[in-house]
Amino acid sequence: MSNWFERLLGRSPTTSAQSAKERLQLVLIHDRTDLSPAVLETLKDEIIAVISKHVDIDAGGVEINLSQGQRENRLVANIPLLSAPTGRRRAR
Amino acid sequence: MPGKVVTVTSGKGGVGKTTTTANLAVALAAGGEKVVCIDADIGLRNLDVVMGLENRIVYDIVDVVEGRARVRQAMIKDKRMPELYLIPAAQTRDKSAVSPTDMIKLCNDLRGEIDWILVDSPAGIERGFRNAVAPADQVLIVTNPEVSAVRDADRIVGLLEAEEKGPGHLILNRVKPDMVKRGDMLSTDDVLDILAIPLIGVVPEDEGILVSSNRGSPAAMDDKSRAGQAFRDIARRLKGESVPFPSLEDKPGFFQKLAARFSRSA
Numbered sequence: 001m002s003n004w005f006e007r008l009l010g011r012s013p014t015t016s017a018q019s020a021k022e023r024l025q026l027v028l029i030h031d032r033t034d035l036s037p038a039v040l041e042t043l044k045d046e047i048i049a050v051i052s053k054h055v056d057i058d059a060g061g062v063e064i065n066l067s068q069g070q071r072e073n074r075l076v077a078n079i080p081l082l083s084a085p086t087g088r089r090r091a092r
Numbered sequence: 093m094p095g096k097v098v099t100v101t102s103g104k105g106g107v108g109k110t111t112t113t114a115n116l117a118v119a120l121a122a123g124g125e126k127v128v129c130i131d132a133d134i135g136l137r138n139l140d141v142v143m144g145l146e147n148r149i150v151y152d153i154v155d156v157v158e159g160r161a162r163v164r165q166a167m168i169k170d171k172r173m174p175e176l177y178l179i180p181a182a183q184t185r186d187k188s189a190v191s192p193t194d195m196i197k198l199c200n201d202l203r204g205e206i207d208w209i210l211v212d213s214p215a216g217i218e219r220g221f222r223n224a225v226a227p228a229d230q231v232l233i234v235t236n237p238e239v240s241a242v243r244d245a246d247r248i249v250g251l252l253e254a255e256e257k258g259p260g261h262l263i264l265n266r267v268k269p270d271m272v273k274r275g276d277m278l279s280t281d282d283v284l285d286i287l288a289i290p291l292i293g294v295v296p297e298d299e300g301i302l303v304s305s306n307r308g309s310p311a312a313m314d315d316k317s318r319a320g321q322a323f324r325d326i327a328r329r330l331k332g333e334s335v336p337f338p339s340l341e342d343k344p345g346f347f348q349k350l351a352a353r354f355s356r357s358a
Binding site (some may be wrong): 014015017018020021023024025027028031032 | 111238239242243246247250272274275276278279282284286
């Protein structure tokens with residue numbers, strides 16, 4: 001009843017079950033792939049290095065995350081490009 | 093039809109593997125099936141006390157594997173049921189006394205005359221687990237709605253996939269509906285979202301389970317037990333029947349609530 005009321009008011013305090021679920025989903029992504037946050041960080045640095053050789057990217061905005069579907073996991077990279085002011089440039 | 097080997101496992105200890113094995117065995121046997129339970133937790137024998145058969149052990153699984161006894165001799169008959177037997181674990185040996193190949197051979201010997209061979213796995217993911225899973229046609233993963241148990245169950249799901257033993261079927265044990273309702277316990281749907289394996293049973297927390305293991309008579313023998321009913325439902329689903337999952341939150345009616353309030357304040 002109180003949950004329903006709070007939802008009506010637009011407030012939804014995180015229940016302990018919700019945080020259990022979220023924490024589990026996060027930890028299981030790493031358990032299932034055997035990729036630690038440290039390895040992900042290394043991966044990110046190396047990807048930035050490789051891609052910067054060819055295009056200008058916003059290195060600070062790069063995100064590498066693991067996402068999961070049912071029982072499959074994927075690595076998702078979000079790499080913002082810096083817009084080139086003078087049309088197309090050729091990277092060396 | 094040759095007998096089916098069903099292994100009950102969990103990763104984490106204390107989530108109710110042995111209770112589940114004993115209750116499913118009783119529920120299947122009560123329906124006229126021939127059932128053998130094997131306690132694969134060598135060194136930590138427990139299924140015998142939960143089933144109330146501890147005083148009748150002569151031979152154990154290691155005696156059979158090492159050739160000191162025939163399978164038949166090690167099968168303790170539960171006299172309360174038409175065809176229910178237990179092959180106990182050895183208490184003074186360790187898991188290395190039995191190999192996965194031994195377990196496959198033992199179960200194959202039983203398949204001809206037994207309908208259901210239920211293997212109670214030890215906790216963990218080492219030798220004892222591999223022994224228990226090796227002969228399985230179907231694996232039941234028991235877990236509780238708490239982070240540690242669900243995490244361990246996920247490990248088991250991954251290991252079963254690697255061993256090509258199928259995804260396993262989930263038994264969510266010790267659910268407290270009122271805690272789920274107020275958001276303080278993972279719900280069945282939450283656990284299914286996380287583990288993404290098929291569900292075969294949801295068992296409510298029930299003090300009667302402790303009483304029944306105190307007495308050595310599994311709750312599935314008691315028609316009135318709520319947990320016992322949940323185990324009987326799982327047994328029917330194992331046999332391929334389609335049994336709906338009852339809502340655990342059978343809400344008390346207005347008068348029951350009123351009565352509860354009065355009895356509390358009195």
